[in-house]
Amino acid sequence: MAEREVVFRVHRYRPESDRGPTYQDYRVPIRDDTVVLDALNHIKDTLDPTLTFRWSCRMGICGSCGMNVNGTPVLTCGVFVKDLRGGVVTVDPMANFPVLKDLVVEFDDFMRKLQGVKPFLIRKEDAPLSAGEYRQTPEQVEAYRQQSMCINCMLCYSACPVYSRTDHFLGPAASAIAYRYIKDSRDEGADERLGRISTKTGIWECTFVGECSVVCPKDVDPAAAIQSLKVLASMRHMRRILMPKSASR
Amino acid sequence: MLPWKRPAGWWLRNPRYFLFQMREVGGVFAALYALVLLWQLREFSQGELAYATFLAFMGTPGMFVVNAVMFAFVLVHAITWFALIGKAQPVQLTKEPIPWQKAFAGNLVAWVGISVVVLYLIFGGL
Numbered sequence: 030m031a032e033r034e035v036v037f038r039v040h041r042y043r044p045e046s047d048r049g050p051t052y053q054d055y056r057v058p059i060r061d062d063t064v065v066l067d068a069l070n071h072i073k074d075t076l077d078p079t080l081t082f083r084w085s086c087r088m089g090i091c092g093s094c095g096m097n098v099n100g101t102p103v104l105t106c107g108v109f110v111k112d113l114r115g116g117v118v119t120v121d122p123m124a125n126f127p128v129l130k131d132l133v134v135e136f137d138d139f140m141r142k143l144q145g146v147k148p149f150l151i152r153k154e155d156a157p158l159s160a161g162e163y164r165q166t167p168e169q170v171e172a173y174r175q176q177s178m179c180i181n182c183m184l185c186y187s188a189c190p191v192y193s194r195t196d197h198f199l200g201p202a203a204s205a206i207a208y209r210y211i212k213d214s215r216d217e218g219a220d221e222r223l224g225r226i227s228t229k230t231g232i233w234e235c236t237f238v239g240e241c242s243v244v245c246p247k248d249v250d251p252a253a254a255i256q257s258l259k260v261l262a263s264m265r266h267m268r269r270i271l272m273p274k275s276a277s278r
Numbered sequence: 279m280l281p282w283k284r285p286a287g288w289w290l291r292n293p294r295y296f297l298f299q300m301r302e303v304g305g306v307f308a309a310l311y312a313l314v315l316l317w318q319l320r321e322f323s324q325g326e327l328a329y330a331t332f333l334a335f336m337g338t339p340g341m342f343v344v345n346a347v348m349f350a351f352v353l354v355h356a357i358t359w360f361a362l363i364g365k366a367q368p369v370q371l372t373k374e375p376i377p378w379q380k381a382f383a384g385n386l387v388a389w390v391g392i393s394v395v396v397l398y399l400i401f402g403g404l
Contacts, residue, residue, distance in 0.1 A: 042280050044279060044280070049280075050280060100291055100292070101292075124282070125282055125284075126282055127279045127280060127281050127282055128279065128280040128282075129279055129280075135279060190288065190289070190295060190298070193282075193284050193288070194284065236298075236302070237362055237366070238294075238295070238298045239294070239298075239362065239365065240292070240294055240295070240298075242365070243294065252365065252366060253365060253366040253367070255366075256366035256368055257366065257368040259368070260368035260369065261368075
């Protein structure tokens with residue numbers, strides 16, 4: 030396989046010595062099957078061991094290697110260098126997050142928001158173990174299957190111009206995961222979650238830019254999930270006004 | 279830690295961000311046009327002379343350009359929203375979600391149809 034060299038312009042930031050971010054160029058030999066993550070590993074292994082970035086599985090399932098490549102949020106393990114346009118490949122950390130070092134971002138905000146929507150089955154009363162598992166029909170699984178594919182890679186947060194401006198917005202992934210549990214027939218926490226996402230720090234900042242769904246590597250479609258949540262939250266609100274006694278508080 | 283700072287001109291870096299901003303600005307132009315309509319109603323209620331003055335003013339080249347710009351933005355606003363309608367279908371009418379292209383086309387056809395009816399009513403079968 031023919032090799033050629035491609036220039037990688039990589040975002041550097043060393044908090045102990047740098048006052049601000051800079052870019053550093055590296056020339057990397059590329060083959061047809063080289064992905065951006067391979068190139069970064071080549072830099073770290075042979076050119077500059079100080080370069081810092083996150084990665085783990087190399088197969089698009091761990092969600093660790095998200096970065097902005099030529100300005101677009103991607104999983105770097107899933108992008109072939111040969112498919113990128115232009116002579117220079119620019120690698121930035123994901124946008125909309127503070128940078129800890131080089132290409133590594135701090136995502137405590139996302140983790141707080143994810144915990145806030147209680148991403149687990151809520152039961153009013155747990156069935157005894159002897160009753161066996163909670164069963165579902167294929168149709169019931171289908172109701173939430175798409176959103177359950179989320180791998181928490183946060184590319185959607187990096188793509189969202191609303192989150193960029195208003196960090197109290199719950200954001201795409203946490204909303205999609207809230208929707209995933211609300212639509213799960215085994216779950217009984219819909220009212221609690223809808224209450225959480227109806228607050229000022231919930232979903233209402235979303236103006237349906239739709240870029241979260243464009244960049245999602247797992248086709249979760251958070252934008253559609255948020256619009257569905259808006260309808261569900263509005264219905265819950267109206268129910269509480271019209272039927273205050275029957276609506277669970 | 280390096281805090282996040284949104285770069286100026288972020289919406290020029292991606293054609294989809296640009297279209298989104300145009301859609302949002304289109305909402306402002308739609309509101310402006312609503313004000314023009316209210317103004318027109320007011321002048322209409324003031325009598326024949328006031329309304330004739332209003333019409334003459336709206337016929338000037340400057341106002342024609344202003345109207346054309348408002349119309350263009352309202353078109354962008356409407357069409358981009360039509361494109362989004364099918365992408366989120368919280369109220370599902372069919373068993374499988376309708377492909378967004380079909381929902382988009384259906385909305386466009388309905389919109390053009392209603393516009394034709396309105397034009398026919400105003401101009402009486404031109």
